[in-house]
Amino acid sequence: MEPTLASYLALSGILFTIGTVGVIFKRNAIGMFMCIELMLNAVNITFVGFSRFYNDVTGQLFVFMVMSVAAAEAAIGLGIIIAFFRNRISVDVDDASILKN
């Protein structure tokens, strides 16, 4: 019994769920950032799975695009986190409340 497309989709869904719950539960910005990376990876499994089961190269090209977006996000996100830390001396998202009220 080979693993079917359904098992890859299930793995992807479980990882995406863990990432979503992590984004909500985590307090510090770097933890949330890492959970978002996990969610992007969960989507990548779906792309590669469909690409394998239909033997189509498009899915893997999409994975490539997702990876470049993730790399750009890492550069910008960590830049924002460091700028935030320089002004607030913490990376707790609760302290990001300038726009409140």
Add this chain to the structure above:
Amino acid sequence: MITTALFFLFAGFAIACAVLMVYHKNPLYSAIALIGVFIALACIYMLLAAPFIAAVQVLVYAGAIMVLVIFVIMLLNLEEDRPLTRLRHLYLIGSILGLVLLVQTLFIFYAVKKSPQSAQEQADAGLTINIGRAMFTEYLLPVEIAGVLLLMAIVGAMVLSRRLKETRLEIIQKEKRQ
């Protein structure tokens, strides 16, 4: 048979590492668990006959991005995550959302299982030569746009890390020195 065993091994490793990542309060341990997830996913991509994506996964995610994240964690010298003080209802919302997503996953699992898709016999889509050919012919414009996006990210990161005025961190450090 061996594929199934390897799939469950790596899938279990990935899920266990992901749960550890969310569970750990210390961001450094979370980052190391996330590297475990990325390595397991690279192995899954190998099972899916996608060696190029597996290599890029290890190079870009486990290599570049996670090194950057760990670098920032160590630079900022983060302490452990505090428990939620305000917004306690977020735990409830998060749990409900997670349950809904899990139910959706189960639904998709059974819906796809009902219409069985067997893998195509030939598996040459993941070879680097085919990906490279598609990348520079059919998908040339998206690849160029991805390049521009990365350039914008570099410029944006430099603008963000520029100093405009004296920040609070520098004021505190100056006070400490005196």
